[in-house]
Amino acid sequence: EPEVTQTPSHQVTQMGQEVILRCVPISNHLYFYWYRQILGQKVEFLVSFYNNEISEKSEIFDDQFSVERPDGSNFTLKIRSTKLEDSAMYFCASSSGSQGQPQHFGDGTRLSIL
Amino acid sequence: AQSVTQLGSHVSVSEGALVLLRCNYSSSVPPYLFWYVQYPNQGLQLLLKYTSAATLVKGINGFEAEFKKSETSFHLTKPSAHMSDAAEYFCAVLSLSGSARQLTFGSGTQLTVLP
Numbered sequence: 001e002p003e004v005t006q007t008p009s010h011q012v013t014q015m016g017q018e019v020i021l022r023c024v025p026i027s028n029h030l031y032f033y034w035y036r037q038i039l040g041q042k043v044e045f046l047v048s049f050y051n052n053e054i055s056e057k058s059e060i061f062d063d064q065f066s067v068e069r070p071d072g073s074n075f076t077l078k079i080r081s082t083k084l085e086d087s088a089m090y091f092c093a094s095s096s097g098s099q100g101q102p103q104h105f106g107d108g109t110r111l112s113i114l
Numbered sequence: 115a116q117s118v119t120q121l122g123s124h125v126s127v128s129e130g131a132l133v134l135l136r137c138n139y140s141s142s143v144p145p146y147l148f149w150y151v152q153y154p155n156q157g158l159q160l161l162l163k164y165t166s167a168a169t170l171v172k173g174i175n176g177f178e179a180e181f182k183k184s185e186t187s188f189h190l191t192k193p194s195a196h197m198s199d200a201a202e203y204f205c206a207v208l209s210l211s212g213s214a215r216q217l218t219f220g221s222g223t224q225l226t227v228l229p
Contacts, residue, residue: 105150
């Protein structure tokens with residue numbers, strides 16, 4: 001069964017450094033998403049992406065965050081200057097449509113900011 | 115705004131017993147509802163979904179959920195718990211505002227299965 005893959009599984013970064021989290025969505029999916037889960041808290045929506053542009057973003061997704069689909073397979077989340085509070089599990093998801101089709105999630109990248 | 119409430123952050127059942135995980139939602143429009151399961155060190159795996167068809171939805175691993183509009187509930191059940199069901203379970207509602215399709219998650223319920 002096709003799946004969403006994320007790399008790396010764990011990223012440790014110094015505060016203030018840039019980090020790029022990578023995702024390969026399911027190949028025929030058109031909608032892409034990033035969510036995050038701070039330890040002990042809810043899974044929170046960050047951003048959705050369709051047709052090479054952001055569809056919607058949450059309040060969390062400030063100017064330090066950006067997303068990109070650099071080629072036909074990868075979908076990346078960049079945090080320009082990391083803060084301690086960016087430490088979380090980041091999940092990528094994709095879906096084939098936007099009318100109730102389920103979002104399929106990767107295994108996540110655990111980001112630890114030191 | 116849509117929201118999801120999961121009653122009980124931790125639920126323990128004996129192996130072979132009924133599993134009942136509670137989820138209530140609030141939505142101004144007919145919702146799309148989902149249950150996801152997260153095993154340790156893994157991502158979110160879709161268990162089942164409700165998308166306005168049958169109100170009783172069957173999912174993987176013997177789980178099912180019933181959509182009750184009058185109670186704004188979408189509780190997850192399994193007749194007989196197995197040790198392998200131990201995991202964290204998340205209920206989620208899909209926002210359909212504009213072009214956005216963001217999931218709003220509940221806070222999760224950790225299921226423990228006792229031998």
